[in-house]
Amino acid sequence: MTTMAGSDDDPPDEFGLIAELFAPLAAGYPGALGLTDDAAFIAASPGFDTVATMDTMVAGVHFLPDDPPDLIARKLVRVNLSDLAAKGAEPAFLMLAAAFPHGTSRSWLRGFAAGLRQDLDHYGVVLIGGDTVATPGPLCLTLTALGRVVAGKGLLRSGAQPGHQIWVSGSLGDAALGLRAIGGALPALDPCHGAALAERYRLPHPRTGLGPRLLGLASAGMDISDGLVQDLGHICRASRVTAEIDATLMPLSAAAAAAVSADQSLLALVLTGGDDYELLFTAPPEAAAAILAAAEAVQVPVARIGHVADADGEAAPVTVRGAGGQVLAMEYGGWRHFCPPVQGG
Amino acid sequence: MTTMAGSDDDPPDEFGLIAELFAPLAAGYPGALGLTDDAAFIAASPGFDTVATMDTMVAGVHFLPDDPPDLIARKLVRVNLSDLAAKGAEPAFLMLAAAFPHGTSRSWLRGFAAGLRQDLDHYGVVLIGGDTVATPGPLCLTLTALGRVVAGKGLLRSGAQPGHQIWVSGSLGDAALGLRAIGGALPALDPCHGAALAERYRLPHPRTGLGPRLLGLASAGMDISDGLVQDLGHICRASRVTAEIDATLMPLSAAAAAAVSADQSLLALVLTGGDDYELLFTAPPEAAAAILAAAEAVQVPVARIGHVADADGEAAPVTVRGAGGQVLAMEYGGWRHFCPPVQGG
Numbered sequence: 001m002t003t004m005a006g007s008d009d010d011p012p013d014e015f016g017l018i019a020e021l022f023a024p025l026a027a028g029y030p031g032a033l034g035l036t037d038d039a040a041f042i043a044a045s046p047g048f049d050t051v052a053t054m055d056t057m058v059a060g061v062h063f064l065p066d067d068p069p070d071l072i073a074r075k076l077v078r079v080n081l082s083d084l085a086a087k088g089a090e091p092a093f094l095m096l097a098a099a100f101p102h103g104t105s106r107s108w109l110r111g112f113a114a115g116l117r118q119d120l121d122h123y124g125v126v127l128i129g130g131d132t133v134a135t136p137g138p139l140c141l142t143l144t145a146l147g148r149v150v151a152g153k154g155l156l157r158s159g160a161q162p163g164h165q166i167w168v169s170g171s172l173g174d175a176a177l178g179l180r181a182i183g184g185a186l187p188a189l190d191p192c193h194g195a196a197l198a199e200r201y202r203l204p205h206p207r208t209g210l211g212p213r214l215l216g217l218a219s220a221g222m223d224i225s226d227g228l229v230q231d232l233g234h235i236c237r238a239s240r241v242t243a244e245i246d247a248t249l250m251p252l253s254a255a256a257a258a259a260v261s262a263d264q265s266l267l268a269l270v271l272t273g274g275d276d277y278e279l280l281f282t283a284p285p286e287a288a289a290a291i292l293a294a295a296e297a298v299q300v301p302v303a304r305i306g307h308v309a310d311a312d313g314e315a316a317p318v319t320v321r322g323a324g325g326q327v328l329a330m331e332y333g334g335w336r337h338f339c340p341p342v343q344g345g
Numbered sequence: 346m347t348t349m350a351g352s353d354d355d356p357p358d359e360f361g362l363i364a365e366l367f368a369p370l371a372a373g374y375p376g377a378l379g380l381t382d383d384a385a386f387i388a389a390s391p392g393f394d395t396v397a398t399m400d401t402m403v404a405g406v407h408f409l410p411d412d413p414p415d416l417i418a419r420k421l422v423r424v425n426l427s428d429l430a431a432k433g434a435e436p437a438f439l440m441l442a443a444a445f446p447h448g449t450s451r452s453w454l455r456g457f458a459a460g461l462r463q464d465l466d467h468y469g470v471v472l473i474g475g476d477t478v479a480t481p482g483p484l485c486l487t488l489t490a491l492g493r494v495v496a497g498k499g500l501l502r503s504g505a506q507p508g509h510q511i512w513v514s515g516s517l518g519d520a521a522l523g524l525r526a527i528g529g530a531l532p533a534l535d536p537c538h539g540a541a542l543a544e545r546y547r548l549p550h551p552r553t554g555l556g557p558r559l560l561g562l563a564s565a566g567m568d569i570s571d572g573l574v575q576d577l578g579h580i581c582r583a584s585r586v587t588a589e590i591d592a593t594l595m596p597l598s599a600a601a602a603a604a605v606s607a608d609q610s611l612l613a614l615v616l617t618g619g620d621d622y623e624l625l626f627t628a629p630p631e632a633a634a635a636i637l638a639a640a641e642a643v644q645v646p647v648a649r650i651g652h653v654a655d656a657d658g659e660a661a662p663v664t665v666r667g668a669g670g671q672v673l674a675m676e677y678g679g680w681r682h683f684c685p686p687v688q689g690g
Contacts, residue, residue: 031394033501033502033503036502036579036582036583037432037501037502037503037567037583038398038428038432038502038567038568039396039397039398039428039429039431039432039434039492039499040396040397040398041394041395041396041397041432041494041499042394042395042396042397043394043496044389044390044391044392044393044394044395044496045389046389046391047389048389049376049386049387049388049389050386050387050389050395051384051385051386051387052384052385052386052387052438052440052473052474052489052491053383053384053385053474054440054441054442054474054475054476054487054489055442055476056442056443056444056476056478056487057478058444058478058479058480058481058482058485060481061478061479061480061481062478083383083384084384086383086384087382087383087384087386089384093397095397095399095489096399097399097400097401097442097487098401099401099403099485128397129397129398129399130399131399131400131401131487133401133402133403133406133407134403134406135403135406135482135483135485136403136405136406136482136483137403137480137481137482137483137485138480138481138482140403140444140480140482140485142399142401142442142476142487144397144399144440144489146397147384149386151388151389154384154386156378156382157378157381157382157383158378158382222382222383223383234381237381238381238382
């Protein structure tokens with residue numbers, strides 16, 4: 001194996017990089033073959049479905065180029081695990097494809113690998129393969145996450161039925177407000193609140209404990225990555241229903257509550273901003289007690305924010321009502337990936 | 346679902362792109378959920394291992410930015426299927442993560458999707474998920490390919506033993522010579538030969554038929570992507586053996602033979618150039634007849650190019666001998682991914 005001679009700021013070659021930084025992350029799983037083979041081997045789990053998801057993050061689009069490398073790695077892991085959690089799946093394996101800019105320093109790469117290690121350990125998953133290449137462009141990271149769920153029991157977007165309640169985990173809007181705070185757009189905000197929100201932008205908390213506990217209780221589920229209203233619209237379209245939510249029931253962190261209290265227009269950001277990585281799910285009313293108990297067991301708050309209704313022709317799938325019961329018009333449906341990149345820092 | 350109104354050169358948004366261009370590629374597999382969910386579901390195949398691989402290609406590094414979009418898509422599919430073939434796996438599922446440059450035109454995207462369609466059909470695989478994002482940088486494409494092989498029977502790099510013969514499929518050096526031809530570095534070459542070599546650079550031919558037929562015959566295998574000598578070195582290190590190959594036994598296409606005949610120094614490119622995507626495998630001599638029969642059955646030529654020997658301390662793992670039996674010194678061990686990007690066109 002090629003050794004990584006050279007100073008901390010010499011970029012290592014591909015094989016040295018894999019051997020020094022990434023192979024240790026695969027040590028726990030024989031089928032990963034120490035990341036020295038062309039592919040990984042995964043034994044079948046009879047009675048279970050494999051759940052497979054894939055997310056890409058590009059510097060300047062999905063994170064800020066000067067974000068710390070360990071947090072970039074951890075965000076990458078977490079956005080993928082959030083998708084698995086939303087399906088009720090237990091995470092198991094990750095594959096990483098990384099296009100590192102020319103001249104990426106060894107110390108940056110070490111920080112990135114350290115962040116990976118931290119979250120692999122935290123979530124009990126193992127790296128089994130991937131690819132590392134150099135790019136003349138910005139850092140471009142793709143993770144494939146594989147999990148498992150009892151065969152046929154995974155949570156889809158398509159099971160919501162009229163009369164079901166709409167739930168979300170955790171708190172909404174923190175990441176979108178955090179990105180504003182990083183960009184200096186919330187100058188009146190208490191600095192501690194600003195820091196708390198920025199932290200939520202940089203490091204989501206996938207609800208890997210809650211997701212699998214929703215199997216048999218929830219009727220549909222997804223994670224909120226593109227904004228509550230847009231993502232709830234996806235559930236509505238997949239389930240051929242509509243949804244009505246009450247803006248006054250949005251679960252807010254103390255920091256987000258302070259921000260919205262000072263500027264009510266920021267409520268739109270809570271409803272449509274992206275990067276929440278909370279679970280959004282529907283369930284029949286009779287499941288409510290069991291859902292609350294499941295959430296209590298994993299210490300993740302959950303909140304009911306509305307209900308599912310019949311499909312209604314050409315009407316918008318999601319209606320948002322304010323404090324007086326009036327319908328709030330959404331300026332936009334949420335984050336769209338072909339919008340201009342984020343500007344922060 | 347968002348519609349794709351607009352002219353051919355308006356970039357579509359993410360959801361329109363997926364609905365119009367990529368969802369049809371997932372239509373054959375219910376677990377892909379029409380690419381409208383967060384993840385895909387794959388039923389277990391008891392008695393089989395899942396084989397998982399992932400490769401990234403960046404414009405200007407792994408292909409030329411002005412290569413036709415359908416050929417870029419097909420190369421992406423093929424380099425991944427080549428990894429599965431090298432493990433003896435039957436390909437089944439693909440997941441695509443694509444970071445498209447801002448302003449990528451609809452017609453370019455249609456060409457890309459058409460190329461995907463062509464090779465998905467050709468190889469009998471289905472797209473089950475992925476991610477599409479925008480990037481301010483170059484096109485960056487990652488594919489995860491999942492296949493299957495009888496449990497525990499997959500071909501590894503680590504099974505080569507002294508006395509085993511070394512085999513390759515197809516012909517070597519075409520892609521590396523093709524890249525030179527594209528760049529104008531082989532002006533004396535017959536234009537038809539140049540075009541044939543360029544085609545092999547742009548469109549590899551993964552040996553998906555041959556790979557699974559080598560199970561039970563070959564002792565170790567991989568595909569040649571970084572150059573024969575470097576990749577054979579990987580087998581040697583994984584198997585703790587050395588290898589000796591005979592440069593006069595390299596299987597050459599008519600075009601490559603013409604190029605080497607005109608300039609003997611190009612033989613080094615055959616031995617060390619990348620992008621062959623041929624199978625490199627070892628097997629005991631008694632398997633030779635069955636290997637030739639398997640190759641004949643799928644109409645893929647195979648050639649014996651050397652033999653495996655005992656490990657030899659600090660010596661280089663791969664020895665190349667020329668026509669007179671003399672040892673050829675390799676100027677470099679093969680393509681390294683942290684080298685400067687390709688310059689062509």
